[in-house]
Amino acid sequence: MEEATEFHSEENKLSMEKNKKRRLKTPAQLKGLEDFYNDNKYPTEEMKSELADELELTEKQISGWFCHRRLKDKKMLNDEVCANGRHDRSSGVIQDRGSGLVQDSCGSTKHVDYRYLDPKEVESHGLYNHGFSAADMMYGHNNHHYTENDSATDNTSSESSSSLQDRLLRQGKDLYDMEPSSHLTPNGSLPPLNIKGANNLGYKPSGYLKVKGDIEHAAITAVKKQLGKHYREDGPLLTVEFDTIPPEAFECQIADLANEAYYAANPALPNSPEVSAVKKQSSLSSKYDSYFTKISSQDSHMDRGDFGSLHDSDFQDKKSFQVINQRQNFQSFTNPLPHKNSSLDLNADSTGEASAYNNIKNRRKGTKHGFDGVRYDSASNPSDHYEENNNLAVKQTDSLLHGYENSNLKNVQRSEYVKSKPSNSVHKSQIYLDTEERRGLNKRMAKEEKFDGDRKVKKQYRDPDEVRALTNEMMVAKRAKVDPLEQYDVKQSSVAELEPRKSQR
DNA sequence: TTGTGTTTTATTGCCTCC
DNA sequence: GGAGGCAATAAAACACAA
Numbered sequence: 284m285e286e287a288t289e290f291h292s293e294e295n296k297l298s299m300e301k302n303k304k305r306r307l308k309t310p311a312q313l314k315g316l317e318d319f320y321n322d323n324k325y326p327t328e329e330m331k332s333e334l335a336d337e338l339e340l341t342e343k344q345i346s347g348w349f350c351h352r353r354l355k356d357k358k359m360l361n362d363e364v365c366a367n368g369r370h371d372r373s374s375g376v377i378q379d380r381g382s383g384l385v386q387d388s389c390g391s392t393k394h395v396d397y398r399y400l401d402p403k404e405v406e407s408h409g410l411y412n413h414g415f416s417a418a419d420m421m422y423g424h425n426n427h428h429y430t431e432n433d434s435a436t437d438n439t440s441s442e443s444s445s446s447l448q449d450r451l452l453r454q455g456k457d458l459y460d461m462e463p464s465s466h467l468t469p470n471g472s473l474p475p476l477n478i479k480g481a482n483n484l485g486y487k488p489s490g491y492l493k494v495k496g497d498i499e500h501a502a503i504t505a506v507k508k509q510l511g512k513h514y515r516e517d518g519p520l521l522t523v524e525f526d527t528i529p530p531e532a533f534e535c536q537i538a539d540l541a542n543e544a545y546y547a548a549n550p551a552l553p554n555s556p557e558v559s560a561v562k563k564q565s566s567l568s569s570k571y572d573s574y575f576t577k578i579s580s581q582d583s584h585m586d587r588g589d590f591g592s593l594h595d596s597d598f599q600d601k602k603s604f605q606v607i608n609q610r611q612n613f614q615s616f617t618n619p620l621p622h623k624n625s626s627l628d629l630n631a632d633s634t635g636e637a638s639a640y641n642n643i644k645n646r647r648k649g650t651k652h653g654f655d656g657v658r659y660d661s662a663s664n665p666s667d668h669y670e671e672n673n674n675l676a677v678k679q680t681d682s683l684l685h686g687y688e689n690s691n692l693k694n695v696q697r698s699e700y701v702k703s704k705p706s707n708s709v710h711k712s713q714i715y716l717d718t719e720e721r722r723g724l725n726k727r728m729a730k731e732e733k734f735d736g737d738r739k740v741k742k743q744y745r746d747p748d749e750v751r752a753l754t755n756e757m758m759v760a761k762r763a764k765v766d767p768l769e770q771y772d773v774k775q776s777s778v779a780e781l782e783p784r785k786s787q788r
Numbered sequence: 789t790t791g792t793g794t795t796t797t798a799t800t801g802c803c804t805c806c
Numbered sequence: 807g808g809a810g811g812c813a814a815t816a817a818a819a820c821a822c823a824a
Contacts, residue, residue: 305797305818347798350811
């Protein structure tokens with residue numbers, strides 16, 4: 284019996300060597316596949332054939348790999364949507380943004396659910412890059428929907444979140460800066476939502492406040508209170524895309540900013556509309572930052588949009604204008620092409636790779652240590668540039684805007700070996716951010732780098748230099764191709780590391 | 789070293805489209 | 807009916823904590 288088994292195993296050994304059940308793709312193959320996948324998620328027969336030849340794989344393997352890759356994409360997307368849905372619920376914010384009307388759980392949805400967007404459509408429409416925009420649109424659409432259906436039929440999570448928003452706002456807290464725990468009951472669960480209570484607030488909608496009845500009205504009223512005299516009845520619909528800011532909308536802020544007294548004296552700074560808007564944009568957009576890399580453009584749009592409107596106004600503040608100019612100039616310095624990741628170029632060599640790569644690695648480490656996907660980029664990166672650039676004016680202004688989170692972020696981003704905790708403010712609301720691209724490729728790259736760094740002997744990768752070269756190659760290819768989302772991380776470190784790198788040379 | 793959890797690869801069946 | 811894709815599943819490979 285045992286002999287037979289032994290013999291059998293011997294035989295199997297040989298056959299296994301030849302015809303292994305499962306063979307891992309080599310890094311080169313993976314690179315080729317990933318690259319190709321980034322270009323085309325649905326390769327044609329010919330493409331598959333060529334790729335198979337190129338990578339020394341069978342077409343079947345290619346097809347299978349692409350199939351699983353797409354599944355992986357989809358799954359990751361679903362996970363993120365679910366995670367964000369849960370998170371949003373816990374934070375009382377925008378739960379109904381991404382998932383349409385309702386997403387009871389990861390598995391059950393009602394009405395619109397962009398989890399089931401056709402990947403082909405997603406790809407062809409570039410939703411991977413603008414998905415959050417799409418989500419925002421859906422959110423906005425929902426609002427319109429509510430406007431049109433001001434009834435009690437929408438007993439949805441949206442309403443619940445609105446109720447939460449209402450309560451949060453009445454507490455004078457910024458929705459987008461909320462720590463989940465701040466509105467949890469002592470046992471950590473969500474407090475029961477008292478929609479009726481919101482209804483009993485006695486608010487009466489007026490003007491554009493006629494949105495979804497009293498609940499959202501209450502929230503808007505709270506914002507209105509925060510805005511005080513700056514509130515404009517003819518302003519934009521809250522939570523919906525903002526139009527150009529009326530010249531006088533922030534008149535006082537600008538004036539006060541010029542005197543450098545407003546923010547210091549204003550305890551409600553974090554709740555100020557501008558900051559909230561910024562935080563909102565960054566936190567929201569960063570959630571889908573891998574495929575939904577609208578961040579950079581959003582942030583730059585924030586600068587050029589929000590502040591840009593000031594340029595056109597009659598109330599140009601010289602200082603803020605200067606700041607803006609400096610910022611833009613700096614951006615143009617680091618990024619001559621607005622939509623290109625200039626910093627990628629800075630890191631095109633193997634040395635430079637470390638800057639961006641280590642950020643990724645750090646995030647991954649963070650992931651393993653309980654702050655999965657915490658982003659350090661969206662809100663903080665610009666300020667880091669400015670600080671590294673010793674641009675005091677910019678630094679001051681930026682620290683005004685981002686000061687509440689800068690310190691942590693800066694430290695995190697600067698350090699290659701950071702394992703520190705993220706800030707408790709914004710970052711806690713930005714978990715589950717890693718997207719599939721990052722998780723997949725970056726993990727692999729992190730793995731490879733770790734392998735390289737540790738000189739760990741592995742059967743598969745016998746030549747560390749080859750792996751390193753490949754890793755670099757992958758990084759460069761990846762950067763050049765997809766990753767505007769890396770932009771902030773890379774940008775973050777690029778300037779800081781540019782000088783040392785130069786000096787090294 | 790081992791147990792456990794995760795990721796990756798392969799297979800199979802079903803569905804949709806042409 | 808065939809091709810292509812998706813989804814479920816199994817199993818190998820891998821990572822990591824104890």
